[in-house]
Amino acid sequence: MTHVKAMTQFTRMDESSAEQWMEIGVESAKSQQRQGETVLALLQMLATKVDGFAVDQLTHCLQTATRAERAGADPEVVVASLCHDIGKVVSVPNHGPIAAEILKPYVRDEVYWMIKAHQDFQGKHYYHHFGADPEAREQYRGEPWFGLAAQFADEWDQIAFDPDYDTEPLEHFEPLVMKVFSTPHAF
Numbered sequence: 001m002t003h004v005k006a007m008t009q010f011t012r013m014d015e016s017s018a019e020q021w022m023e024i025g026v027e028s029a030k031s032q033q034r035q036g037e038t039v040l041a042l043l044q045m046l047a048t049k050v051d052g053f054a055v056d057q058l059t060h061c062l063q064t065a066t067r068a069e070r071a072g073a074d075p076e077v078v079v080a081s082l083c084h085d086i087g088k089v090v091s092v093p094n095h096g097p098i099a100a101e102i103l104k105p106y107v108r109d110e111v112y113w114m115i116k117a118h119q120d121f122q123g124k125h126y127y128h129h130f131g132a133d134p135e136a137r138e139q140y141r142g143e144p145w146f147g148l149a150a151q152f153a154d155e156w157d158q159i160a161f162d163p164d165y166d167t168e169p170l171e172h173f174e175p176l177v178m179k180v181f182s183t184p185h186a187f
Contacts, residue, residue: 036178043170045089054161061085063160066168071155076107079180081156082173084115105184110145114152121153
């Protein structure tokens with residue numbers, strides 16, 4: 001295991017000083033500027049995941065983001081559309097909440113919920129094949145983000161498995177990813 005030289009010397013948080021935490025804050029702010037690179041690396045890992053679909057999961061995410069962008073979605077929604085399945089790198093069954101938590105500090109609340117609940121919204125198009133409730137999205141009706149989540153699932157996500165679609169490459173979205181992930185709204 002590789003170790004990076006520590007700048008502070010405490011080994012327990014309860015023995016730390018305010019000065020050490022100030023130093024950690026400065027270093028954390030510097031590393032924050034590289035979070036977009038981490039997200040791009042995770043997205044690239046989806047290129048090897050096909051899981052029986054007509055396209056790999058990176059292509060699916062790129063198509064979803066391309067469709068959102070072409071529909072006039074704002075930058076946070078486009079980046080969230082790109083990253084909506086990033087959690088599949090870790091866990092397919094839990095991918096929506098994983099992706100939502102990665103995005104949460106960087107996007108507004110309605111975009112966070114759009115991604116967190118996207119599986120139930122997308123389920124309208126396939127849950128019946130598994131004996132699940134295709135109307136699972138209805139549990140969210142009345143939420144201020146319901147319309148956005150429905151648009152995401154119905155118009156961009158569930159139709160983004162077309163190997164012949166004119167999909168923008170990852171490089172097209174890199175500047176937007178770097179911008180959105182450079183400054184968290186919350187810590």
